[in-house]
Amino acid sequence: MDERSAAWAAAAEAASDVPTLTALFAAEADRAGRLSVDVAGLHFDLSKMHLSKAAEVALAGLLAASDFESRRAALLSGATVNPSEARAATHAAERGSGSGSAVAAAADARRAMQRLVERVECGAFGEIRHILHIGIGGSALGPALLVDALGGDGARYDTHIISNIDGVALERAMRVCDPARTLVVVVSKTFTTVETLTNAESARDWIGGAERFVAVTAAPEKAAAWGVARENVLGFAESVGGRYSLWSAVGVTAALGLGWVAFESLLAGAREMDTHFETTPVAANAPVLAAMVDVFYAAFLGAETRAVFAYDERLRFLPSFLQQLEMESNGKRVDTTGRALQHPSAAISWGGTGTDAQHAVFQLLHQGTHLVPAEFVMVKTPGHGLGAAHHRQLLANAIAQGAALMRGRTAQEALAVSSGDAALAAAKTFPGNRPSSAIVLETLQPHTLGALIAFYEHRTFTAAVLLGINPFDQWGVELGKEMARAALDGNAGEGFDASSRALLARLL
Numbered sequence: 001m002d003e004r005s006a007a008w009a010a011a012a013e014a015a016s017d018v019p020t021l022t023a024l025f026a027a028e029a030d031r032a033g034r035l036s037v038d039v040a041g042l043h044f045d046l047s048k049m050h051l052s053k054a055a056e057v058a059l060a061g062l063l064a065a066s067d068f069e070s071r072r073a074a075l076l077s078g079a080t081v082n083p084s085e086a087r088a089a090t091h092a093a094e095r096g097s098g099s100g101s102a103v104a105a106a107a108d109a110r111r112a113m114q115r116l117v118e119r120v121e122c123g124a125f126g127e128i129r130h131i132l133h134i135g136i137g138g139s140a141l142g143p144a145l146l147v148d149a150l151g152g153d154g155a156r157y158d159t160h161i162i163s164n165i166d167g168v169a170l171e172r173a174m175r176v177c178d179p180a181r182t183l184v185v186v187v188s189k190t191f192t193t194v195e196t197l198t199n200a201e202s203a204r205d206w207i208g209g210a211e212r213f214v215a216v217t218a219a220p221e222k223a224a225a226w227g228v229a230r231e232n233v234l235g236f237a238e239s240v241g242g243r244y245s246l247w248s249a250v251g252v253t254a255a256l257g258l259g260w261v262a263f264e265s266l267l268a269g270a271r272e273m274d275t276h277f278e279t280t281p282v283a284a285n286a287p288v289l290a291a292m293v294d295v296f297y298a299a300f301l302g303a304e305t306r307a308v309f310a311y312d313e314r315l316r317f318l319p320s321f322l323q324q325l326e327m328e329s330n331g332k333r334v335d336t337t338g339r340a341l342q343h344p345s346a347a348i349s350w351g352g353t354g355t356d357a358q359h360a361v362f363q364l365l366h367q368g369t370h371l372v373p374a375e376f377v378m379v380k381t382p383g384h385g386l387g388a389a390h391h392r393q394l395l396a397n398a399i400a401q402g403a404a405l406m407r408g409r410t411a412q413e414a415l416a417v418s419s420g421d422a423a424l425a426a427a428k429t430f431p432g433n434r435p436s437s438a439i440v441l442e443t444l445q446p447h448t449l450g451a452l453i454a455f456y457e458h459r460t461f462t463a464a465v466l467l468g469i470n471p472f473d474q475w476g477v478e479l480g481k482e483m484a485r486a487a488l489d490g491n492a493g494e495g496f497d498a499s500s501r502a503l504l505a506r507l508l
Protein backbone atom coordinates (compact mmCIF):
# COMPACT_ATOMS: atom_id res chain seq x y z
CA MET A 1 0.00 0.00 0.00
CA ASP A 2 1.47 3.43 -0.89
CA GLU A 3 1.67 6.26 1.64
CA ARG A 4 -1.47 8.00 0.43
CA SER A 5 -3.56 4.81 0.43
CA ALA A 6 -2.37 4.04 3.95
CA ALA A 7 -3.25 7.57 5.09
CA TRP A 8 -6.64 7.27 3.39
CA ALA A 9 -7.30 3.98 5.21
CA ALA A 10 -6.32 5.60 8.52
CA ALA A 11 -8.83 8.42 7.97
CA ALA A 12 -11.51 5.86 7.09
CA GLU A 13 -10.70 4.02 10.29
CA ALA A 14 -11.09 7.26 12.28
CA ALA A 15 -14.41 7.90 10.51
CA SER A 16 -15.74 4.49 11.47
CA ASP A 17 -15.66 5.38 15.13
CA VAL A 18 -16.43 9.06 15.63
CA PRO A 19 -17.71 10.04 19.07
CA THR A 20 -20.82 12.21 19.28
CA LEU A 21 -20.33 15.95 19.49
CA THR A 22 -21.54 15.89 23.08
CA ALA A 23 -18.96 13.23 23.92
CA LEU A 24 -16.21 15.19 22.18
CA PHE A 25 -17.03 18.28 24.25
CA ALA A 26 -17.28 16.22 27.44
CA ALA A 27 -13.88 14.68 26.83
CA GLU A 28 -12.08 17.96 26.29
CA ALA A 29 -12.65 21.01 28.45
CA ASP A 30 -11.05 23.43 26.00
CA ARG A 31 -12.43 21.97 22.78
CA ALA A 32 -14.10 25.24 21.75
CA GLY A 33 -10.85 27.13 22.31
CA ARG A 34 -8.59 24.55 20.70
CA LEU A 35 -10.65 24.32 17.54
CA SER A 36 -11.04 28.07 17.13
CA VAL A 37 -8.75 30.31 15.10
CA ASP A 38 -8.58 34.11 15.00
CA VAL A 39 -7.03 35.79 12.00
CA ALA A 40 -7.47 39.03 10.03
CA GLY A 41 -10.51 40.16 12.04
CA LEU A 42 -12.21 36.79 11.57
CA HIS A 43 -13.02 34.13 14.15
CA PHE A 44 -13.47 30.51 13.05
CA ASP A 45 -15.02 27.95 15.40
CA LEU A 46 -14.88 24.35 14.15
CA SER A 47 -15.47 22.73 17.52
CA LYS A 48 -19.03 21.61 16.73
CA MET A 49 -17.75 19.45 13.87
CA HIS A 50 -16.95 15.73 14.29
CA LEU A 51 -13.24 16.32 14.31
CA SER A 52 -11.99 13.88 16.93
CA LYS A 53 -8.32 13.96 17.82
CA ALA A 54 -7.91 10.64 15.97
CA ALA A 55 -9.58 12.12 12.89
CA GLU A 56 -7.42 15.23 13.08
CA VAL A 57 -4.24 13.16 13.22
CA ALA A 58 -5.39 10.93 10.36
CA LEU A 59 -6.39 13.87 8.16
CA ALA A 60 -3.13 15.66 8.87
CA GLY A 61 -1.43 12.41 7.81
CA LEU A 62 -3.46 12.41 4.61
CA LEU A 63 -2.42 16.00 3.94
CA ALA A 64 1.24 15.08 4.35
CA ALA A 65 0.83 11.99 2.16
CA SER A 66 -0.85 14.17 -0.48
CA ASP A 67 2.21 16.42 -0.76
CA PHE A 68 0.28 19.37 0.59
CA GLU A 69 3.28 21.51 1.44
CA SER A 70 4.85 21.23 -1.99
CA ARG A 71 1.50 21.75 -3.72
CA ARG A 72 0.85 24.87 -1.63
CA ALA A 73 4.33 26.12 -2.48
CA ALA A 74 3.66 25.41 -6.16
CA LEU A 75 0.40 27.35 -6.00
CA LEU A 76 1.98 30.39 -4.37
CA SER A 77 5.09 30.44 -6.53
CA GLY A 78 3.22 30.38 -9.82
CA ALA A 79 4.20 26.84 -10.83
CA THR A 80 1.80 24.70 -12.88
CA VAL A 81 -0.98 23.43 -10.63
CA ASN A 82 -3.64 23.01 -13.30
CA PRO A 83 -2.30 20.08 -15.34
CA SER A 84 -5.25 19.62 -17.70
CA GLU A 85 -4.76 23.17 -18.98
CA ALA A 86 -0.99 23.26 -18.32
CA ARG A 87 -1.36 26.46 -16.28
CA ALA A 88 -0.48 28.03 -12.99
CA ALA A 89 -3.27 29.46 -10.80
CA THR A 90 -2.15 32.97 -9.95
CA HIS A 91 -5.09 34.49 -8.07
CA ALA A 92 -2.92 35.06 -4.98
CA ALA A 93 -0.43 36.97 -7.14
CA GLU A 94 -3.31 39.22 -8.23
CA ARG A 95 -3.41 40.56 -4.68
CA GLY A 96 0.34 40.77 -4.33
CA SER A 97 1.00 37.47 -2.52
CA GLY A 98 3.43 34.72 -3.37
CA SER A 99 6.35 34.88 -5.74
CA GLY A 100 7.12 34.52 -9.43
CA SER A 101 6.66 36.75 -12.45
CA ALA A 102 2.87 36.82 -12.04
CA VAL A 103 3.16 39.15 -9.03
CA ALA A 104 4.81 41.97 -11.01
CA ALA A 105 2.53 41.41 -14.02
CA ALA A 106 -0.51 41.66 -11.75
CA ALA A 107 0.82 44.88 -10.21
CA ASP A 108 1.15 46.39 -13.70
CA ALA A 109 -2.39 45.33 -14.58
CA ARG A 110 -3.60 46.80 -11.30
CA ARG A 111 -2.04 50.17 -12.12
CA ALA A 112 -3.87 50.16 -15.45
CA MET A 113 -7.08 49.37 -13.62
CA GLN A 114 -6.50 52.20 -11.15
CA ARG A 115 -5.88 54.62 -14.05
CA LEU A 116 -9.19 53.60 -15.58
CA VAL A 117 -10.99 54.15 -12.28
CA GLU A 118 -9.43 57.63 -12.11
CA ARG A 119 -10.45 58.38 -15.70
CA VAL A 120 -14.05 57.48 -14.91
CA GLU A 121 -13.93 59.64 -11.78
CA CYS A 122 -12.43 62.54 -13.75
CA GLY A 123 -15.27 62.45 -16.26
CA ALA A 124 -13.52 60.81 -19.23
CA PHE A 125 -16.80 59.00 -19.96
CA GLY A 126 -19.04 61.96 -19.10
CA GLU A 127 -21.13 62.13 -15.97
CA ILE A 128 -21.68 58.48 -15.01
CA ARG A 129 -24.55 57.53 -12.71
CA HIS A 130 -25.12 53.88 -13.56
CA ILE A 131 -22.82 50.95 -14.12
CA LEU A 132 -24.05 48.01 -16.15
CA HIS A 133 -21.71 45.13 -15.43
CA ILE A 134 -22.18 42.32 -17.95
CA GLY A 135 -20.55 38.95 -17.26
CA ILE A 136 -21.47 35.48 -16.03
CA GLY A 137 -20.17 32.88 -13.56
CA GLY A 138 -16.83 33.99 -12.19
CA SER A 139 -17.13 37.17 -14.20
CA ALA A 140 -20.21 38.20 -12.21
CA LEU A 141 -20.57 36.39 -8.88
CA GLY A 142 -17.51 37.90 -7.18
CA PRO A 143 -18.22 41.50 -8.25
CA ALA A 144 -21.88 41.06 -7.25
CA LEU A 145 -20.88 39.84 -3.79
CA LEU A 146 -18.45 42.74 -3.28
CA VAL A 147 -20.76 45.48 -4.48
CA ASP A 148 -23.74 44.19 -2.56
CA ALA A 149 -21.84 43.46 0.66
CA LEU A 150 -19.80 46.64 0.82
CA GLY A 151 -21.67 49.17 -1.30
CA GLY A 152 -24.68 49.87 0.87
CA ASP A 153 -25.95 53.41 0.76
CA GLY A 154 -22.44 54.73 0.16
CA ALA A 155 -22.07 53.13 -3.30
CA ARG A 156 -20.90 55.70 -5.81
CA TYR A 157 -22.93 54.37 -8.73
CA ASP A 158 -26.24 52.69 -9.26
CA THR A 159 -24.82 49.29 -10.23
CA HIS A 160 -26.56 46.47 -12.10
CA ILE A 161 -24.86 43.12 -12.62
CA ILE A 162 -26.36 41.34 -15.59
CA SER A 163 -25.47 37.71 -16.18
CA ASN A 164 -28.43 35.75 -17.47
CA ILE A 165 -29.02 35.49 -21.19
CA ASP A 166 -32.72 35.86 -20.44
CA GLY A 167 -33.40 39.38 -21.71
CA VAL A 168 -35.64 40.05 -18.73
CA ALA A 169 -32.54 40.78 -16.64
CA LEU A 170 -31.07 43.32 -19.04
CA GLU A 171 -34.39 44.89 -19.88
CA ARG A 172 -35.12 45.52 -16.19
CA ALA A 173 -31.81 47.35 -15.83
CA MET A 174 -32.42 49.32 -19.02
CA ARG A 175 -35.72 50.52 -17.61
CA VAL A 176 -34.05 52.24 -14.65
CA CYS A 177 -30.76 53.40 -16.20
CA ASP A 178 -30.25 56.49 -18.33
CA PRO A 179 -28.27 55.30 -21.38
CA ALA A 180 -26.46 58.63 -21.63
CA ARG A 181 -25.19 58.27 -18.04
CA THR A 182 -24.37 54.56 -18.10
CA LEU A 183 -20.93 52.97 -18.18
CA VAL A 184 -21.02 49.38 -19.44
CA VAL A 185 -18.36 47.03 -18.08
CA VAL A 186 -18.19 43.81 -20.10
CA VAL A 187 -16.28 41.10 -18.24
CA SER A 188 -15.33 37.86 -19.92
CA LYS A 189 -12.06 36.03 -19.49
CA THR A 190 -12.39 34.37 -22.87
CA PHE A 191 -14.49 37.06 -24.55
CA THR A 192 -16.34 34.21 -26.27
CA THR A 193 -19.09 33.50 -23.74
CA VAL A 194 -22.30 33.66 -25.73
CA GLU A 195 -24.52 35.00 -22.96
CA THR A 196 -22.14 37.85 -22.20
CA LEU A 197 -21.60 38.83 -25.82
CA THR A 198 -25.32 38.73 -26.59
CA ASN A 199 -26.10 40.93 -23.59
CA ALA A 200 -23.25 43.28 -24.53
CA GLU A 201 -24.58 43.60 -28.10
CA SER A 202 -28.04 44.48 -26.82
CA ALA A 203 -26.53 47.05 -24.44
CA ARG A 204 -24.50 48.55 -27.29
CA ASP A 205 -27.66 48.84 -29.41
CA TRP A 206 -29.46 50.49 -26.49
CA ILE A 207 -26.71 53.05 -25.91
CA GLY A 208 -26.02 53.55 -29.61
CA GLY A 209 -22.30 52.74 -29.61
CA ALA A 210 -19.43 51.37 -27.55
CA GLU A 211 -17.78 54.65 -26.49
CA ARG A 212 -18.78 54.21 -22.86
CA PHE A 213 -17.80 50.54 -22.78
CA VAL A 214 -15.00 49.04 -20.71
CA ALA A 215 -13.91 45.44 -21.32
CA VAL A 216 -12.12 43.18 -18.85
CA THR A 217 -10.63 40.07 -20.40
CA ALA A 218 -7.66 37.77 -20.83
CA ALA A 219 -8.20 38.08 -24.60
CA PRO A 220 -7.82 41.85 -25.19
CA GLU A 221 -7.55 41.55 -28.97
CA LYS A 222 -11.02 39.97 -29.07
CA ALA A 223 -12.51 42.82 -27.01
CA ALA A 224 -10.89 45.37 -29.32
CA ALA A 225 -12.17 43.54 -32.39
CA TRP A 226 -15.65 43.60 -30.83
CA GLY A 227 -15.46 47.38 -30.67
CA VAL A 228 -14.14 48.45 -27.26
CA ALA A 229 -11.49 51.18 -27.54
CA ARG A 230 -8.00 49.85 -26.71
CA GLU A 231 -7.51 52.25 -23.79
CA ASN A 232 -10.71 50.93 -22.24
CA VAL A 233 -9.66 47.28 -22.31
CA LEU A 234 -8.23 45.91 -19.06
CA GLY A 235 -6.35 42.65 -19.17
CA PHE A 236 -5.65 39.87 -16.71
CA ALA A 237 -3.65 36.68 -16.92
CA GLU A 238 -4.88 33.39 -18.42
CA SER A 239 -3.70 31.76 -15.22
CA VAL A 240 -6.40 33.53 -13.17
CA GLY A 241 -9.47 31.30 -13.11
CA GLY A 242 -12.84 33.01 -13.51
CA ARG A 243 -14.10 31.99 -10.05
CA TYR A 244 -10.83 33.24 -8.50
CA SER A 245 -10.70 36.48 -10.46
CA LEU A 246 -12.35 39.21 -8.39
CA TRP A 247 -8.93 40.46 -7.25
CA SER A 248 -7.93 41.28 -10.81
CA ALA A 249 -9.47 43.83 -13.18
CA VAL A 250 -12.62 41.68 -12.97
CA GLY A 251 -13.17 43.61 -9.74
CA VAL A 252 -13.18 46.98 -11.52
CA THR A 253 -16.91 47.44 -10.99
CA ALA A 254 -16.33 47.03 -7.25
CA ALA A 255 -13.31 49.37 -7.37
CA LEU A 256 -15.47 51.98 -9.11
CA GLY A 257 -18.39 51.56 -6.75
CA LEU A 258 -16.44 51.37 -3.49
CA GLY A 259 -13.44 53.52 -4.36
CA TRP A 260 -9.82 52.57 -4.93
CA VAL A 261 -8.82 52.71 -1.26
CA ALA A 262 -11.51 50.15 -0.40
CA PHE A 263 -10.38 47.88 -3.21
CA GLU A 264 -6.77 48.01 -1.99
CA SER A 265 -7.99 47.17 1.49
CA LEU A 266 -9.85 44.13 0.13
CA LEU A 267 -6.58 42.91 -1.38
CA ALA A 268 -4.71 43.59 1.88
CA GLY A 269 -7.21 41.46 3.82
CA ALA A 270 -6.75 38.63 1.35
CA ARG A 271 -2.96 38.95 1.67
CA GLU A 272 -3.24 38.59 5.41
CA MET A 273 -5.12 35.34 4.90
CA ASP A 274 -2.55 34.21 2.31
CA THR A 275 0.22 34.65 4.87
CA HIS A 276 -1.78 32.76 7.48
CA PHE A 277 -2.40 29.94 5.00
CA GLU A 278 1.23 29.80 3.95
CA THR A 279 2.90 29.97 7.35
CA THR A 280 0.58 28.65 10.09
CA PRO A 281 0.94 25.05 11.27
CA VAL A 282 -1.93 22.75 10.32
CA ALA A 283 -3.49 22.63 13.82
CA ALA A 284 -4.12 26.40 13.80
CA ASN A 285 -4.49 27.01 10.06
CA ALA A 286 -8.11 28.05 9.45
CA PRO A 287 -8.49 27.15 5.75
CA VAL A 288 -6.54 23.91 6.18
CA LEU A 289 -8.58 22.76 9.19
CA ALA A 290 -11.83 23.67 7.45
CA ALA A 291 -10.78 21.71 4.35
CA MET A 292 -9.89 18.69 6.47
CA VAL A 293 -13.35 18.80 8.00
CA ASP A 294 -15.01 19.24 4.59
CA VAL A 295 -13.25 16.19 3.19
CA PHE A 296 -13.92 14.18 6.34
CA TYR A 297 -17.66 14.73 5.93
CA ALA A 298 -17.83 14.42 2.14
CA ALA A 299 -15.48 11.52 1.50
CA PHE A 300 -15.56 9.56 4.77
CA LEU A 301 -18.83 10.26 6.59
CA GLY A 302 -21.18 10.31 3.59
CA ALA A 303 -22.38 13.92 3.74
CA GLU A 304 -23.48 14.69 0.20
CA THR A 305 -24.06 18.37 0.82
CA ARG A 306 -22.88 21.20 2.99
CA ALA A 307 -24.83 24.36 3.70
CA VAL A 308 -23.67 27.93 4.32
CA PHE A 309 -26.01 30.40 5.95
CA ALA A 310 -25.09 34.07 5.93
CA TYR A 311 -26.60 35.60 9.03
CA ASP A 312 -26.16 39.03 7.55
CA GLU A 313 -28.18 40.48 4.69
CA ARG A 314 -25.05 42.11 3.28
CA LEU A 315 -23.61 38.65 2.65
CA ARG A 316 -26.69 37.30 0.89
CA PHE A 317 -24.70 36.52 -2.27
CA LEU A 318 -22.04 34.55 -0.39
CA PRO A 319 -23.76 31.14 -0.79
CA SER A 320 -24.06 31.49 -4.57
CA PHE A 321 -20.48 32.74 -4.84
CA LEU A 322 -19.35 29.69 -2.86
CA GLN A 323 -21.42 27.34 -4.96
CA GLN A 324 -19.35 28.22 -8.00
CA LEU A 325 -16.07 28.34 -6.09
CA GLU A 326 -16.53 24.95 -4.47
CA MET A 327 -18.54 23.01 -7.03
CA GLU A 328 -16.85 24.22 -10.21
CA SER A 329 -13.48 23.68 -8.51
CA ASN A 330 -13.97 20.36 -6.77
CA GLY A 331 -16.89 18.72 -8.55
CA LYS A 332 -14.66 16.32 -10.48
CA ARG A 333 -14.77 12.60 -11.30
CA VAL A 334 -11.08 11.94 -11.92
CA ASP A 335 -7.87 12.69 -10.07
CA THR A 336 -5.01 14.85 -11.34
CA THR A 337 -3.64 11.91 -13.32
CA GLY A 338 -6.97 11.11 -14.98
CA ARG A 339 -7.87 8.06 -12.89
CA ALA A 340 -11.51 7.72 -11.81
CA LEU A 341 -11.96 8.73 -8.18
CA GLN A 342 -12.67 5.87 -5.81
CA HIS A 343 -14.34 8.23 -3.35
CA PRO A 344 -16.80 11.15 -3.54
CA SER A 345 -15.46 14.52 -4.63
CA ALA A 346 -16.63 17.75 -3.01
CA ALA A 347 -20.02 18.01 -1.37
CA ILE A 348 -22.84 19.89 -3.04
CA SER A 349 -22.74 23.40 -1.68
CA TRP A 350 -25.96 25.24 -0.94
CA GLY A 351 -27.34 27.70 1.56
CA GLY A 352 -29.17 30.94 2.13
CA THR A 353 -29.56 33.77 4.57
CA GLY A 354 -30.56 33.67 8.20
CA THR A 355 -33.05 33.98 9.62
CA ASP A 356 -35.05 33.44 6.38
CA ALA A 357 -33.63 29.95 5.89
CA GLN A 358 -34.70 28.91 9.39
CA HIS A 359 -38.31 29.30 8.33
CA ALA A 360 -37.83 27.43 5.08
CA VAL A 361 -35.20 24.70 5.09
CA PHE A 362 -33.95 24.16 8.64
CA GLN A 363 -36.60 21.54 9.36
CA LEU A 364 -34.55 19.11 7.25
CA LEU A 365 -31.34 20.07 9.02
CA HIS A 366 -32.84 19.33 12.42
CA GLN A 367 -34.92 16.25 11.71
CA GLY A 368 -34.30 15.07 8.15
CA THR A 369 -32.38 11.89 7.39
CA HIS A 370 -29.43 13.60 5.66
CA LEU A 371 -26.18 14.56 7.31
CA VAL A 372 -25.61 18.22 6.42
CA PRO A 373 -22.72 20.15 7.98
CA ALA A 374 -24.00 23.70 8.35
CA GLU A 375 -21.91 26.86 8.45
CA PHE A 376 -23.10 30.06 10.12
CA VAL A 377 -21.43 33.26 8.96
CA MET A 378 -22.04 36.22 11.27
CA VAL A 379 -20.85 39.80 11.57
CA LYS A 380 -20.53 41.26 15.06
CA THR A 381 -21.48 44.82 14.11
CA PRO A 382 -24.75 45.54 12.28
CA GLY A 383 -25.00 46.99 8.80
CA HIS A 384 -27.93 49.26 9.65
CA GLY A 385 -28.90 51.98 12.08
CA LEU A 386 -32.20 50.58 13.29
CA GLY A 387 -31.14 49.83 16.81
CA ALA A 388 -29.71 46.83 18.61
CA ALA A 389 -32.83 44.65 18.72
CA HIS A 390 -32.53 43.49 15.09
CA HIS A 391 -28.91 42.50 15.31
CA ARG A 392 -29.15 40.87 18.71
CA GLN A 393 -32.01 38.69 17.48
CA LEU A 394 -30.14 37.84 14.29
CA LEU A 395 -27.01 36.70 16.11
CA ALA A 396 -28.91 34.93 18.89
CA ASN A 397 -30.76 32.92 16.26
CA ALA A 398 -27.58 31.86 14.49
CA ILE A 399 -25.97 30.72 17.73
CA ALA A 400 -29.15 28.99 18.91
CA GLN A 401 -29.42 27.03 15.66
CA GLY A 402 -25.90 25.66 16.02
CA ALA A 403 -26.54 24.74 19.64
CA ALA A 404 -29.90 23.10 18.85
CA LEU A 405 -28.46 21.09 15.96
CA MET A 406 -25.86 19.66 18.30
CA ARG A 407 -28.04 19.21 21.37
CA GLY A 408 -31.28 17.92 19.86
CA ARG A 409 -34.20 16.88 22.04
CA THR A 410 -34.40 13.36 23.51
CA ALA A 411 -37.47 11.14 23.20
CA GLN A 412 -38.02 11.56 26.91
CA GLU A 413 -37.91 15.34 26.72
CA ALA A 414 -40.26 15.21 23.75
CA LEU A 415 -42.69 12.99 25.65
CA ALA A 416 -42.85 15.54 28.43
CA VAL A 417 -44.19 18.14 25.97
CA SER A 418 -46.51 15.74 24.13
CA SER A 419 -49.15 14.92 26.76
CA GLY A 420 -47.94 11.31 26.73
CA ASP A 421 -48.75 10.89 23.01
CA ALA A 422 -45.93 8.62 21.72
CA ALA A 423 -46.42 9.44 18.03
CA LEU A 424 -46.40 13.16 18.75
CA ALA A 425 -43.32 12.72 20.94
CA ALA A 426 -41.54 10.91 18.09
CA ALA A 427 -42.34 13.80 15.75
CA LYS A 428 -40.97 16.22 18.34
CA THR A 429 -37.75 14.28 18.93
CA PHE A 430 -34.56 15.76 17.49
CA PRO A 431 -31.62 13.35 17.15
CA GLY A 432 -29.05 16.12 17.68
CA ASN A 433 -25.35 15.44 17.09
CA ARG A 434 -25.64 17.50 13.90
CA PRO A 435 -22.51 19.44 12.96
CA SER A 436 -22.08 23.14 12.42
CA SER A 437 -19.26 25.64 12.23
CA ALA A 438 -19.25 29.36 12.90
CA ILE A 439 -17.40 32.18 11.21
CA VAL A 440 -17.59 35.59 12.86
CA LEU A 441 -16.39 38.78 11.22
CA GLU A 442 -15.61 41.53 13.71
CA THR A 443 -16.95 44.07 11.19
CA LEU A 444 -17.86 43.79 7.54
CA GLN A 445 -15.18 45.87 5.83
CA PRO A 446 -13.22 45.41 2.61
CA HIS A 447 -10.33 44.02 4.66
CA THR A 448 -12.35 41.33 6.43
CA LEU A 449 -14.32 40.40 3.33
CA GLY A 450 -11.07 40.01 1.40
CA ALA A 451 -9.75 37.72 4.12
CA LEU A 452 -12.99 35.72 4.17
CA ILE A 453 -13.00 35.12 0.40
CA ALA A 454 -9.29 34.18 0.42
CA PHE A 455 -10.05 31.77 3.28
CA TYR A 456 -12.66 30.02 1.12
CA GLU A 457 -10.27 29.90 -1.86
CA HIS A 458 -7.52 28.25 0.18
CA ARG A 459 -9.98 25.89 1.83
CA THR A 460 -11.16 24.80 -1.61
CA PHE A 461 -7.58 24.30 -2.80
CA THR A 462 -6.64 22.27 0.29
CA ALA A 463 -9.73 20.08 -0.08
CA ALA A 464 -8.69 19.43 -3.69
CA VAL A 465 -5.22 18.36 -2.52
CA LEU A 466 -6.78 15.95 -0.02
CA LEU A 467 -9.14 14.59 -2.66
CA GLY A 468 -6.34 14.33 -5.23
CA ILE A 469 -8.11 16.46 -7.83
CA ASN A 470 -7.43 19.52 -9.98
CA PRO A 471 -9.57 22.43 -8.71
CA PHE A 472 -8.62 24.79 -11.50
CA ASP A 473 -10.26 23.37 -14.63
CA GLN A 474 -13.96 23.07 -15.49
CA TRP A 475 -14.31 20.83 -18.53
CA GLY A 476 -17.70 19.68 -17.30
CA VAL A 477 -19.43 22.81 -18.57
CA GLU A 478 -18.15 22.50 -22.14
CA LEU A 479 -20.38 19.75 -23.53
CA GLY A 480 -23.60 21.63 -22.72
CA LYS A 481 -22.20 24.77 -24.38
CA GLU A 482 -21.32 22.85 -27.56
CA MET A 483 -24.73 21.25 -27.73
CA ALA A 484 -26.48 24.60 -27.20
CA ARG A 485 -24.54 25.94 -30.18
CA ALA A 486 -25.54 22.91 -32.26
CA ALA A 487 -29.18 23.36 -31.26
CA LEU A 488 -29.09 27.04 -32.24
CA ASP A 489 -27.40 26.25 -35.56
CA GLY A 490 -30.12 23.71 -36.34
CA ASN A 491 -27.68 20.80 -36.01
CA ALA A 492 -29.66 18.87 -33.43
CA GLY A 493 -28.89 15.54 -35.04
CA GLU A 494 -27.69 12.37 -33.47
CA GLY A 495 -26.24 14.10 -30.43
CA PHE A 496 -29.77 14.84 -29.22
CA ASP A 497 -32.13 12.20 -27.86
CA ALA A 498 -35.76 11.94 -28.98
CA SER A 499 -37.06 13.87 -25.97
CA SER A 500 -34.67 16.77 -26.51
CA ARG A 501 -35.41 16.84 -30.26
CA ALA A 502 -39.12 17.04 -29.50
CA LEU A 503 -38.54 19.92 -27.07
CA LEU A 504 -36.44 21.73 -29.67
CA ALA A 505 -39.17 21.30 -32.24
CA ARG A 506 -41.71 22.65 -29.78
CA LEU A 507 -39.70 25.66 -28.60
CA LEU A 508 -37.31 26.75 -31.34
Ligand code: F6P
Pocket residue numbers: 136137138139187188189190191192193196242243328474477
Ligand atom coordinates in the same frame (compact mmCIF):
# COMPACT_ATOMS: atom_id res chain seq x y z
O1 F6P B 1 -18.95 28.02 -18.24
C1 F6P B 1 -18.19 28.17 -17.09
C2 F6P B 1 -17.32 29.37 -17.17
O2 F6P B 1 -16.26 29.12 -18.02
C3 F6P B 1 -16.83 29.77 -15.79
O3 F6P B 1 -15.76 29.04 -15.38
C4 F6P B 1 -16.57 31.20 -15.98
O4 F6P B 1 -16.48 31.87 -14.76
C5 F6P B 1 -17.75 31.62 -16.81
O5 F6P B 1 -17.99 30.50 -17.63
C6 F6P B 1 -17.56 32.85 -17.64
O6 F6P B 1 -16.53 32.74 -18.57
P1 F6P B 1 -15.91 34.02 -19.24
O7 F6P B 1 -15.37 34.89 -18.17
O8 F6P B 1 -14.86 33.52 -20.18
O9 F6P B 1 -17.01 34.74 -19.98
